[in-house]
Amino acid sequence: MTRIAVIGAGIAGLAAARELASAGLQPVVFDKGRGPGGRTSTRRAPPFAFDHGAQYFTVRDAHFAQVVQSWWAEGVAAPWNGRIVTLEHARARELAEATLRFVGVPGMNALATRMAKELDVRCNTRVARADFSAQGWRLAGDDGASLGEFDRLVATLPHPQALELFGADAAFAPRTTRSVVHPCWAVLLGAAQRLELDFDGAFCADSALSWIARDSSKPGRPPHEAWVLHATPEWTRAHLEASREAVLELLTAEFWRITGLREQRFEHRDAHRWRYALPAPIDGPVEATWVDVERRLALAGDACVGGRIEGAFLSGHAAARAILTGL
Ligand SMILES: Cc1cc2nc3c(=O)[nH]c(=O)nc-3n(C[C@H](O)[C@H](O)[C@H](O)COP(=O)(O)OP(=O)(O)OC[C@H]3O[C@@H](n4cnc5c(N)ncnc54)[C@H](O)[C@@H]3O)c2cc1C
Numbered sequence: 001m002t003r004i005a006v007i008g009a010g011i012a013g014l015a016a017a018r019e020l021a022s023a024g025l026q027p028v029v030f031d032k033g034r035g036p037g038g039r040t041s042t043r044r045a046p047p048f049a050f051d052h053g054a055q056y057f058t059v060r061d062a063h064f065a066q067v068v069q070s071w072w073a074e075g076v077a078a079p080w081n082g083r084i085v086t087l088e089h090a091r092a093r094e095l096a097e098a099t100l101r102f103v104g105v106p107g108m109n110a111l112a113t114r115m116a117k118e119l120d121v122r123c124n125t126r127v128a129r130a131d132f133s134a135q136g137w138r139l140a141g142d143d144g145a146s147l148g149e150f151d152r153l154v155a156t157l158p159h160p161q162a163l164e165l166f167g168a169d170a171a172f173a174p175r176t177t178r179s180v181v182h183p184c185w186a187v188l189l190g191a192a193q194r195l196e197l198d199f200d201g202a203f204c205a206d207s208a209l210s211w212i213a214r215d216s217s218k219p220g221r222p223p224h225e226a227w228v229l230h231a232t233p234e235w236t237r238a239h240l241e242a243s244r245e246a247v248l249e250l251l252t253a254e255f256w257r258i259t260g261l262r263e264q265r266f267e268h269r270d271a272h273r274w275r276y277a278l279p280a281p282i283d284g285p286v287e288a289t290w291v292d293v294e295r296r297l298a299l300a301g302d303a304c305v306g307g308r309i310e311g312a313f314l315s316g317h318a319a320a321r322a323i324l325t326g327l
Contacts, residue, residue, distance in 0.1 A: 001025065003149065004323065005139060007127045007165075008156035010038025011309050012301040014115035015316030016154045021119060023324050027154075029119055030139070030147060032126035035109070036116040039277065040309060042107030045268050047224040048190035050215050051108040052272045055201070055228070056080050056101040057309035063317070064310050068102060076114045078105050078219040082200030089206070090260025092199050105220035111309075122147075130155075130165050132295045152327065154319045156301040156312075158276035171292035172299050175284070179303050182233035183240060184277035187251045190268030191225040197259055208235040208254045229255055233278070244271045279303035288318035291327055298322050 004020055006013045009031035017027045031038075039053040059065050071077035080103045085092040104110035127147060129140040139147040155162055159179035167173070200217035204210055208231055215226040229251050231239070239247060248271050256263050279302055286306065290299040300319035305311035 002151045002323075003136070004028070004152045004154070005030065005137065005148065005150040006154045006156065007130075007139075008038060008301070009033070009036035009112065009116060009121050009123065010156060010301070011040060011112065011115070011312040012156040012316035012319075013038075013154065014112055014119070014121075015313045016156070016298075016300055016320040017119050017121075017316075018115055019317050019320035020323065023320075026120065028148065028150075029116075029121040030125045030127050031121065031123050033123060035113075035123055036121055037109040037112035039274065040104065040108045040111055042104075042109040043188065043270070043272070044107075045188070045190065045270065047222055048188075048216075048226045048268050049107055049222050050188040050226055050228050051103070051218070052186045052188055052228060053274065053277075054108055054309055055211065055213055056103050056218075058099060058101060059310060061310060061314055064313055067313070071111065071114065072102075074114070075105060076110050077102050080218050082214065082217040083198070084201040084203075085199045087199075087202035087204050087207075087212070087258055090258065092202065095203075103218045107221070127165065132297075136296070151296065152323050153295075153297045154316070154323065155297065155299050156316060156319075158301070159279070159299075159303050160276065162299055166292075166297070170297065170299075171294065172290035175290060176299070178283050180280040181276040181303060182278045182280060183236045184233065184274045185231040185236045185239065185247050185251065186272045186274065187229040187231075187248060187255075188268070188270045188272070189227040189229070189252065189255075189266045191227070191264065192267050194225050195227070195259075195261060195264075197261070204258055207258050208232060209251065209258060212255060212259075227255075236273075236277075240273070240275075244273075247271045247273075279307045281306045288315045289322055291322055293327065296327055298327060
């Protein structure tokens with residue numbers, strides 16, 4: 001049987017592995033994180049819970065719609081019917097278009113947990129080296145120990161990291177060099193009481209914050225008032241090496257300013273820096289997966305198709321199809 005490794009157990013890696021498994025193959029998925037999910041993660045700080053990465057997802061593609069339908073039927077995903085607005089100088093305005101937004105239940109990481117079921121997923125395992133020879137791929141971990149030998153490889157790392165792992169020789173290197181992935185500081189706030197805001201999520205204008213959301217308004221979450229704030233890429237870049245405490249102070253102050261609320265004490269405060277959060281739109285034609293035919297390597301992930309969960313899913317699926325159709 002063809003030996004296949006998938007690097008990354010985010011939505012792209014898991015979509016690839018599931019498609020390969022459904023064709024009868026037995027891919028091995030490696031992820032450096034403690035659990036699957038990547039940027040669709042949930043942080044629990046009882047009694048609060050926060051989706052500190054991806055907030056929700058939308059559905060356009062017919063195949064992805066079918067998968068989401070099955071997640072919904074299983075109770076792993078559900079629509080989020082919160083009131084989403086734009087917010088500027090404490091004034092909330094309705095959005096021009098109605099959008100159906102889905103979330104994982106009980107947290108965004110439920111999607112990956114579901115997708116990882118019945119797959120061989122090895123967490124806490126960073127692929128530190130990937131060497132190609134006539135025999136195929138030889139992967140090694142941080143301690144230099146072998147992670148195995150494989151005939152085909154699907155890589156779903158952020159492009160800057162893929163470039164480090166595969167080097168400038170990879171066929172897709174010229175494109176990955178041009179990929180830009182924006183960073184994002186996220187702030188997680190848990191309050192003893194409901195904040196007096198009549199919306200559940202807001203795209204912020206004229207602010208260091210791009211997005212704020214009442215996570216506890218999503219289906220299946222604990223009832224305790226939980227807010228997630230995301231800083232803009234520009235603000236994050238300017239404060240990339242700032243301390244967590246400094247970021248908390250500055251972005252919480254901005255939260256009070258933009259909402260117009262009186263300052264209050266939070267029961268829980270934390271911040272998380274995503275160094276690679278949101279890919280910029282692709283410069284050039286969009287291809288769902290970028291392949292290196294000679295080395296039998298497919299690069300997938302949201303960055304190939306301009307970001308977002310649906311894009312990551314479709315990209316991972318395309319990488320698997322590339323392998324199944326002869327890569
Ligand atoms: C703050 C933020 C907000 C977002 N908001 C939204 C939103 O509202 N809606 C939406 O649709 N999308 C949103 N996104 C984007 C969405 O999260 C991504 O598009 C999607 O999760 C990408 O999936 P992926 O599998 O391509 O990458 P990832 O989820 O990043 O998965 C890559 C995986 O590779 C692993 N990895 C990396 N290097 C190695 C290595 N050397 N060895 C082993 N494993 C490795 C990582 O641990 C990770 O699990 C947001 C993202 C962030 C960070």
